Amino acid sequence: MNDPSTSPKTPCSGNCACSGNSAPPPADEPTGISRRTVVKALGATLGVAAYAKALAPLTELTKETSMDEFIQKHYKELSKEEMAAVIQRLTQEAKDHYGADVTISDPQPVDGVKFGYALNLSICNGCRKCAEACHLENNHDRPSHQSYIRVFEMSKGSMDFEKGNAHYDHPVPQPDKYYMPVQCQQCEHPPCVDVCPVEATWKEKDGVVVVDYNWCIGCRYCEAACPYHARRFNWTKPQIPAEEINPNQSYLSNRIRPQGVMEKCTFCLHRTREGRLPACLEACPTGARVFGNLNDPNSEIRWVLENKRVFVLKEELGLKPQFFYFFDE
């Protein structure tokens, strides 16, 4: 009982910072806690606090992304029921984050249809109505004036983009210029699809290259691989006023994209798979744009390919674009 060596069992004598009422230190603790240990413990505590503080912004993000989003499967692996649940969630998110009532569909490629696009450089006047229509149709971020279409003002007598300018702000058309809109060329061998490490982008049966916005990890390798500068990244959360949101949306095309993922032109598949025309074509005042089914011998696009002088951009890369340019005689 009175073993003098077991001093730690005696209550605190009151000679230290702790009060006599507090619990005695654990029995097997040595009496002297060295100054070094105290300093270390203090340092460790401060360190943990500093880490928590430094990473605090991440907790604000978790409010935006739900668990359902985190565990969502790849588009191709979603069952009908799962897709319905996902669409319901996305509809709710559009309501919560943007205050918009939207309808999200998932139209499938039509059998036997392969889309192609052609553009008449002889009559395009560079008005950029197509780019504007794309911006509105596809619910692009408003502050960055994003669009899938870039219109180049080119010098006559040259196909060199280095002599072109995509940022002109004078009346069009200029007499010594011609105009070249560039958007996704929906390559037959798309390098953007090859490089994606997670198969978040692929080519559909009807020839449209799409992105699963909820599977993309945002590495931007596809953007580096695209020779046509056709891909766009969501550098921040897109801002669109509720009243400007196009409510007619589909999963793989114009629904509002999340922050940090890649997006691209889909030939407006939410329209074209239902027999309508792309928004850029409808907006074109000169009729420079021709869209249709390459497999249909009676389509207008086939007539253009057979009767006009047609070329594709950067043919030497061997990517076989499904987007064609032509001149009138």
Add this chain to the structure above:
Amino acid sequence: MSDPTPSVSPATSDVPEWRRYLRFLGNAVSQSVEGGWKFYVWMTLLTAIFLVGANAWAIQVRDGMAVTGMSDHVSWALYIANFTFLVGLAAGGVMMVIPAYLYNDKEMHDIVLIGELLAIASVIMAIMFVVCDLGRPDRFWHMMPIVGKFNFPISMLTWDVIVLNGYLLINVHICGYLLYKRYRGQPPVAKMYVPFVFLSIIWAISIHTVTAFLYCGLGGRPFWNTALLAPRFLTSAFVSGPAFIIVAIQIIRRLTHHRFGDGAIRTLVGIIRITILVNLLMVASEVFVEFYTGGSHTGAAKYLYFGLHGHHELVPWIWTAVAFNIIAAIMFMRGRLNELPVWLNTACFLAFAGIWIEKGMGMIIPAFIPSALHEIVEYRPSLTEWKVTAGIWALGFMIYTLLLKITINVYSRNMRDAQGQRTIESKDALAFGEHI
């Protein structure tokens, strides 16, 4: 803790191997955080820098990558530049292994571990730079085989994931095994590590080749689309890796009682003398093709070296790199370089910094300027990018410092288990590098 003998009972042979190994790891961790005031100041400084970087990254994840200087035109920049350089540094670590094992250079065995630990730290940093470059790091699991979708073998990025993680595991195994054996005072069993050493040589070359293929496989980026890219990557890696090791060895020599043979440094200097010149030759070859051929494909090279249509952002960078590389090459030509520590360290620093710019800012960014459609949108790293970059480098230095500390503790016999102690007493000290 620092004196292991009393805590181990005589019946140590009954303890299962895995418990011994856990005890070794525990010992390693507890000893690695012990040190003098210089060590604490160094680690606190690195922690502070790391936290600044972690905070910047957290804000970037929250607010989007708009907080970087990147754009749709320049979509890869400082992070990927550092990633590329660090893959090289990791591959360069193997330049100690080749002389030691293929040429049986005894003195080189001393510093093999120093090189492999550098490889571990650099690969971790490289992986962190890629993670920081992701728009959606929360979806990292999409990249994992089986649970996610791993686009293998088509995407070069999946190859890179495999080779980088594989290289990390190989080096962790080699270093961990050799240190543990040393800790136990047992000679290492050759078949447990020598095959991995040879594998690591091939693997080191593969990590940098695959990383080069990430870029040179893109037909739409003429600046990268050159078969010389992978050899150029390797050559510059064999400059930066040894340059870093030379400086690291000199610092270790100054701070601890370890005496590394001068022979190792002499060999490394010999390696750099050749590789630095080959690297310059390759740069010259590429510059010749770009400028003599002309045409619009020259846009990126023109932009990089001289500026294009009034845009000059990268010009000061690349000429700094060119100057550093040439001055370093001349300094390395000096005959008795290893007898002049200040001269040697300066040359190593210049080579290291020169390669960092050339492989980083000078390799990644010009591929995007002019863009695929020849638009010129310039790039300058934002403060966020600098903070994240500094943070990852700080963490890399922390990891390297701790790994070196464990290694030196084991080799200087501060950290041994009981059996290890007895072996030393009976057999006297083993030479530092006898079994590595």
